[in-house]
Amino acid sequence: MTAFPALLRQRLRRDGVQLLLWTLGTALLAYLTYVSVSQAYGTEQSRASILAVVMANPVILLFRGLPSGAGEGAFMLFLIFPFLALLAALMSSFLAVRHTRGDEEVGRAELVAATRAGRRAPLLATLTHGVLANVLLASLIVVALMATGLGAKGSVVSGLAAGAVGLTFLGVGLVSAQLMKTSSGANSLATWLLMLLFLTAGLGNALGTPSSDLQRIESSWLTWLSPFGWAEQTRPFAEDDMGPIVLCAALGLLLAGLAVALQSVRDLGGSFVPERHGRAEASALLSTPLGLVVRLARPSIIGWGVGGLITGILATTLASVIRDIGTDNPALDRIMQAMAGGTDMEQGTVVVFFTMLGILAACCAVQTVCRARQEETHGTAELTLSAPVDRVRWLASFALVAFVGVLVVIAAALAGAAAGLAARDGDWALLGDVAVTGAGQVAAASVFIVATALVFVVAPRATIPLGWALVLVSMVLGLFGPLFGFPDWAVRLSPMGVAPTVTSDGVDVKGLWWLIAAVAAGGALALGLMRDRDLAPKN
Known part of the structure; x- marks a missing residue:
């Protein structure tokens, strides 16, 4: 494990520019959305009228968050939170695959495994790197929201919820990298799971039950099949429930543990999903x-x-x-x-x-x-x-x-x-x-x-x-x-x-x-x- 700090530094240095783009861009999106909402929906009455129409046309909820009231912060998170969580999830899954299956593909993992670092230290360094990246993303979202004048508690819940979704998909990326033979296959698997779960959360909200005043929705059971849905159940600036955040983080750590277990029982460069056998003779398409x-x-x-x-x-x-x-x-x-x-x-x-x-x-x-x-x-x-x-x-x-x-x-x-x-x-x-x-x-x-x-x-x-x-x-x-x-x-x-x-x-x-x-x-x-x-x- 003495090689762990060096491996972690290498990952931080290698991803420095990318992480700044992901994290600063996500925080900036949160800040600018608040500015836009405060200008376009300056009164609670205008926000309430939008939510009432949303209840009547639930298909809109497929790509929006969970309505939790007409308050300024809650309404702003209804509009933008799914996209903040989506960016965190993409960042985390790409990071996980790049430093695991990606390194195996180019032969870097084999060289590291031949040193005293062994095979487990690189995976643990990647896990730590992903956790730090999501902590940074969550912190910057909190700072961006508090800079607008929104309350500290709701801002912290918003940032932690987005970061917790990132942790979940860090685990998804690590497991995908163990299952698939190539980095492109692992990224594809993680991305398809991400989009499926994203739409599941939206569908769960769309099938939910509106309140009598048409200002909030109680989600259907489908929402609880998706980490995006769990994070939305925190309802920042309304209920500020921290429980779903723990659930997301626990699932991410569970998946990371599964990735460690899977790696320990496969050969370096191997995979659990084998490559499809090619034809005995290539088609004419491959002649050019x-x-x-x-x-x-x-x-x-x-x-x-x-x-x-x-x-x-x-x-x-x-x-x-x-x-x-x-x-x-x-x-x-x-x-x-x-x-x-x-x-x-x-x-x-x-x-x-x-x-x-x-x-x-x-x-x-x-x-x-x-x-x-x-x-x-x-x-x-x-x-x-x-x-x-x-x-x-x-x-x-x-x-x-x-x-x-x-x-x-x-x-x-x-x-x-x-x-x-x-x-x-x-x-x-x-x-x-x-x-x-x-x-x-x-x-x-x-x-x-x-x-x-x-x-x-x-x-x-x-x-x-x-x-x-x-x-x-x-x-x-x-x-x-x-x-x-x-x-x-x-x-x-x-x-x-x-x-x-x-x-x-x-x-x-x-x-x-x-x-x-x-x-x-x-x-x-x-x-x-x-x-x-x-x-x-x-x-």
Whole structure:
């Protein structure tokens, strides 16, 4: 165990920039949400009217928290807490996989195990590292909320609840890393579990029982199947119940103990879920670099496509609901005007949901291009390029498949939007607005393809952290920037903030030509520099 401090320092140093982005970004989101709520819903009456409409349209609760009253703090946490917990969960699961299964893949774990550190110390160092990261995230959320003037007790409960969800998914990530053969498989398993549990909590709230004054909901039993639901049961700034926090933390530690037990009975590099046996003869698809990339990226593209389908359904299904809410609540109308740029309520709903869709498409693009870096660190890129495969063509294959992934996500959303209109017998003219806005998000998401590819060529070790950081920053600027009152120049830094949209006067092309120029110039530069780039060493 004498190697434990050195291993912990190595993890803290290696993740320093990423942890600052995750934790500071999450705390900043909490602070800015309060600022927005205090401006848009300055009176208890306006907050109460929103909650009453939510009770009448429980589908809204699928992506919101648990209503616990019209108080300023409780209402703000109803709007934002699920996203704070989601960020903590993603940070923790990625951290766990990176320092366990990821290190095994690149051979680093084998070298460490050959020293006096042994096999258990790295896992314990990763566990400690994850706990410290969530303590930091929780502390920064507490500071951010108290800086707004909210009460100390509710702020502490909010921060601890988000951090406790992070601890739970730290355990999920550690167990996933023991079960799956690859880091991508472990990340996929953890992410799918995360999304399933996130939606389970939302569904449990949607099926709950409203109070007689329509200001709070008693969740259904489904909520208690999800750590997100447990954390929401703390009801910050209302009941401030610490019990569910203990439950989340206990589950995280239990899963961490299970990961330790699983590691002790498997070989280094082995897994409990075996890799699927390949065919005796490869298909024709694998005869080209492009076909290989398609095979690698296909499962993740399908997953992001499902997310696009759900987003499209919600965009048109909720459009009329939000229009009706805005008719009776000028505060919501002002928010939609700020976020969607002066459109009517239904068009504004489409714009906001399809801005979220652009973020999903950008995530699909970044994940696909980042596979080039994973292939490089795993040593499989060297085998591919040892054949008569030009390295420019190799990188172009990842970029092309990423673009196809963007199209799949947008197309799935368009299909979902059409299904939503058909289900509610809506105005089919809205489908034209959906198509225009979706096409604009294709251009916006494509910027992330070339940006990630350029980082991969110039600074390969920063490919994965910087690629995802660009998406996170763009989300804050493009989706929340108008709501938080950011200056126009800051919002325009996000490709989503300058993507073409529909307005009451027609189509606003905004920065379409700049987006196209950026994609063309960035793509040409990345491919040109790749021609003379050597394979980078493992990180």
